[in-house]
Amino acid sequence: MAEGDKGDIRTDDKVWYENFVENYLPKEQDRIGPGSAPKPEALIHVSIGTDENFEKMVDFYVKFFNCTVTNYRDKRAEGKDGGRACFLSFDDFDHRFALLERRGGKRATGRAGIAHAAFRYRSLKDLVALFRQAKAWGIPLAHSINHGQSTSFYYHDPDGNEIETYIDNFDTPQECTHFKHWFQYRPGLDYDMSAGAFNAENMCKLVDEGYDEKFLRDRDNVIKLKAEGKL
Numbered sequence: 007m008a009e010g011d012k013g014d015i016r017t018d019d020k021v022w023y024e025n026f027v028e029n030y031l032p033k034e035q036d037r038i039g040p041g042s043a044p045k046p047e048a049l050i051h052v053s054i055g056t057d058e059n060f061e062k063m064v065d066f067y068v069k070f071f072n073c074t075v076t077n078y079r080d081k082r083a084e085g086k087d088g089g090r091a092c093f094l095s096f097d098d099f100d101h102r103f104a105l106l107e108r109r110g111g112k113r114a115t116g117r118a119g120i121a122h123a124a125f126r127y128r129s130l131k132d133l134v135a136l137f138r139q140a141k142a143w144g145i146p147l148a149h150s151i152n153h154g155q156s157t158s159f160y161y162h163d164p165d166g167n168e169i170e171t172y173i174d175n176f177d178t179p180q181e182c183t184h185f186k187h188w189f190q191y192r193p194g195l196d197y198d199m200s201a202g203a204f205n206a207e208n209m210c211k212l213v214d215e216g217y218d219e220k221f222l223r224d225r226d227n228v229i230k231l232k233a234e235g236k237l
C-alpha cells in the first residue's frame with residue numbers, strides 16, 4: 007500500500023494514534039483488559055527511600071524546596087524494625103515529600119526507575135533565583151532547556167535522583183498540551199529537542215537585563231538568542 011493512502015501522520019491524529027498502538031503497546035492479548043479507571047485529581051507527593059544519606063536528603067529537601075516539617079517518626083525508637091521517616095511540605099498539603107530511611111536499601115542503578123519528579127514554579131525569576139541559591143549552596147545545575155511547552159532547570163538530590171524545576175511556557179495548560187501534541191516529536195517535523203538547551207548563567211543575565219519573561223519563554227526566541235551568542 008502506498009504511504010499516501012494512510013494519511014499524513016503530521017496532520018492526521020488517527021494515523022498518529024494507530025502508530026502509537028502498533029509500536030508502543032504490547033500485543034493486544036498482553037494488554038490490560040477492557041474497562042476504565044477513575045482519573046486522579048492530581049499528583050500530590052513524592053516518596054523517596056534512602057539509606058546512609060537519610061540526613062543529607064532531609065536537609066536537601068527542606069532547603070531546596072523551602073519546606074516545613076509536618077511530621078517525623080523513628081521506628082527504631084518504638085522498638086520496631088525499620089528506620090526514620092520524615093514528612094515535608096512546601097504548601098498547605100500535609101506532605102509533599104516523604105523521605106523513608108531504608109537501611110541497606112539499594113539505590114536505582116543506571117537510569118532505570120522513576121527518572122525525575124517535576125515541580126512547577128510561578129515565574130522564570132523564581133527559577134533563576136533558585137538556580138543562584140542552589141549554586142551558592144554547592145548544588146550544581148544538571149542541565150537547562152526550553153522544551154517548547156516548558157522552561158526547565160534540572161538538579162540532582164544527594165542520592166542522585168533527578169529533580170526538574172520548571173515554568174509553563176504558555177499561559178494555559180491547554181496551549182502547553184497543544185504544543186506537546188502537535189509540535190514536539192511529531193514524526194516528520196524533525197523537532198530537535200537539544201536546540202532548546204540554553205546556558206543558565208546567560209539566562210540569568212537576560213532576566214537581570216529586564217527581558218520580558220514571555221519573550222524568554224518562547225522557544226523560537228531561545229534558539230535565536232543562542233544563535234546571537236546571548237544565551
Ligand SMILES: [Fe+2]
Binds near residue numbers: 122124170
Ligand atoms: Fe519532566
